[in-house]
Amino acid sequence: xxxxxxxxxxxxxxxxxxxxxxxxxxxxxxxxxxxxxxxxxxxxxxxxxxxxxxxxxxxxxxxxxxxxxxxxxxxxxxxxxxxxxxxxxxxxxxxxxxxxxxxxxxxxxxxxxxxxxxxxxxxxxxxxxxxxxxxxxxxxxxxxxxxxxxxxxxxxxxxxxxxxxxxxxxxxxxxxxxxxxxxxxxxxxxxxxxxxxxxxxxxxxxxxxxxxxxxxxxxxxxxxxxxxxxxxxxxxxxxxxxxxxxxxxxxxxxxxxxxxxxxxxxxxxxxxxxxxxxxxxxxxxxxxxxxxxxxxxxxxxxxxxxxxxxxxxxxxxxxxxxxxxxxxxxxxxxxxxxxxxxxxxxxxxxxxxxxxxxxxxxxxxxxxxxxxxxxxxxxxxxxxxxxxxxxxxxxxxxxxxxxxxxxxxx
RNA sequence: GCGAGUGUAGCCAAGUGGUUAAGGCCCCGGUUUGUGGUUCCGGUAUUCGUGGGUUCGAUUCCCAUCAUUCGCCCCA
Numbered sequence: 117x118x119x120x121x122x123x124x125x126x127x128x129x130x131x132x133x134x135x136x137x138x139x140x141x142x143x144x145x146x147x148x149x150x151x152x153x154x155x156x157x158x159x160x161x162x163x164x165x166x167x168x169x170x171x172x173x174x175x176x177x178x179x180x181x182x183x184x185x186x187x188x189x190x191x192x193x194x195x196x197x198x199x200x201x202x203x204x205x206x207x208x209x210x211x212x213x214x215x216x217x218x219x220x221x222x223x224x225x226x227x228x229x230x231x232x233x234x235x236x237x238x239x240x241x242x243x244x245x246x247x248x249x250x251x252x253x254x255x256x257x258x259x260x261x262x263x264x265x266x267x268x269x270x271x272x273x274x275x276x277x278x279x280x281x282x283x284x285x286x287x288x289x290x291x292x293x294x295x296x297x298x299x300x301x302x303x304x305x306x307x308x309x310x311x312x313x314x315x316x317x318x319x320x321x322x323x324x325x326x327x328x329x330x331x332x333x334x335x336x337x338x339x340x341x342x343x344x345x346x347x348x349x350x351x352x353x354x355x356x357x358x359x360x361x362x363x364x365x366x367x368x369x370x371x372x373x374x375x376x377x378x379x380x381x382x383x384x385x386x387x388x389x390x391x392x393x394x395x396x397x398x399x400x401x402x403x404x405x406x407x408x409x410x411x412x413x414x415x416x417x418x419x420x421x422x423x424x425x426x427x428x429x430x431x432x433x434x435x436x437x438x439x440x441x442x443x444x445x446x447x448x449x450x451x452x453x454x455x456x457x458x459x460x461x462x463x464x465x466x467x468x469x470x471x472x473x474x475x476x477x478x479x480x481x482x483x484x485x486x487x488x489x490x491x492x493x494x495x496x497x498x499x500x501x502x503x504x505x506x507x508x509x510x511x512x513x514x515x516x517x518x519x520x521x522x523x524x525x526x
Numbered sequence: 527g528c529g530a531g532u533g534u535a536g537c538c539a540a541g542u543g544g545u546u547a548a549g550g551c552c553c554c555g556g557u558u559u560g561u562g563g564u565u566c567c568g569g570u571a572u573u574c575g576u577g578g579g580u581u582c583g584a585u586u587c588c589c590a591u592c593a594u595u596c597g598c599c600c601c602a
Contacts, residue, residue, distance in 0.1 A: 484563045
């Protein structure tokens with residue numbers, strides 16, 4: 117019986133690993149260039165971290181976590197990385213580092229969901245977190261960084277939506293207002309919304325159920341939603357963010373109903389969606405989470421960040437050019453070939469040769485099929501006279517030169 | 527967790543209740559005892575996701591299971 121990879125997991129094979137490397141290299145270059153440092157946290161954490169960090173009322177924590185008990189300790193495969201990064205921030209005393217702290221990460225995440233296009237049980241995210249700045253300039257930097265990254269990947273058809281969901285204080289008022297407005301018709305809402313009513317009524321605004329949408333389409337609710345219910349500080353923060361986005365020339369739409377599914381968000385939330393991804397159209401989601409560090413036992417620290425789903429990016433990203441080899445050594449003298457191959461490699465020229473030592477014609481054929489730039493031919497004649505023949509496989513031009521001059525011809 | 531579709535080689539696939547399961551790509555070998563990406567010839571599935579059932583006989587019909595795709599939900 118053949119053992120197969122578990123449901124919702126994929127092998128990244130040699131055929132497409134270069135696409136991942138492309139995305140990862142772009143991320144590394146761009147983020148490091150903006151003075152973000154990479155952080156790598158464990159793939160499993162204490163279950164409690166996510167219960168407290170991501171939130172007990174979220175679907176992620178309630179039904180999507182891979183949790184296991186090891187020696188009476190409950191551990192969970194990370195379903196997202198913000199909680200882990202914040203845990204590491206606190207545990208390593210990173211608040212003592214010169215602030216603000218700018219971090220980026222990439223890696224696999226795990227959620228027990230029904231797999232679908234653009235949604236795997238093991239999937240990969242790349243993300244950034246900026247800790248220590250409470251002003252909207254931080255939100256703007258982080259959003260700009262997301263836009264730049266998507267731009268680097270040449271991803272078309274994206275749109276940015278932003279909202280401000282307020283701080284815990286003003287959000288409580290807002291929640292109560294929504295509850296009051298919705299309460300008379302509560303029976304008619306879907307089962308999920310009835311639960312949301314208790315736990316987090318803001319998320320009712322986000323319900324995709326048609327009946328719920330219609331129920332929410334009242335003048336009273338519109339007024340509440342569109343009113344600047346948020347407090348002065350939050351409102352100023354939002355204005356400030358919009359101003360920075362204008363300065364940066366970033367287009368956005370304000371979506372008053374945008375509510376993210378993780379409990380830790382405060383003030384700014386945003387989402388970047390693609391118009392050609394089907395139902396799983398969000399490629400980037402993030403926002404401010406000023407309360408999280410404290411919730412997890414650290415000193416009160418403002419923070420903002422986002423995450424992107426790499427599989428989704430890949431689905432809409434124009435394919436990059438595959439890596440290819442520069443030189444292919446063609447020879448039936450395996451000893452001499454071996455020496456030459458490593459000589460070229462040691463000078464940074466990507467080189468391969470025919471380990472099977474097949475016929476000359478086959479080797480040349482191989483060079484061409486590998487899409488190498490040059491075939492470096494090392495035959496009896498060349499060896500006898502200390503020469504090599506360098507053949508340009510695109511133009512078919514070739515010339516025989518002494519072996520020590522080879523680097524000038526590749 | 528709910529609803530619908532799919533499952534034949536590494537990839538794309540045709541096919542039928544009955545002897546040896548088309549074809550294409552890729553790969554390997556020959557054509558070509560030192561010049562490729564063209565042509566031509568040949569080779570690669572004890573078996574049709576897996577297990578069970580119906581039948582004289584199943585890849586084909588039925589059931590289960592696994593995987594996958596799409597929608598819902600949720601999220602990146």
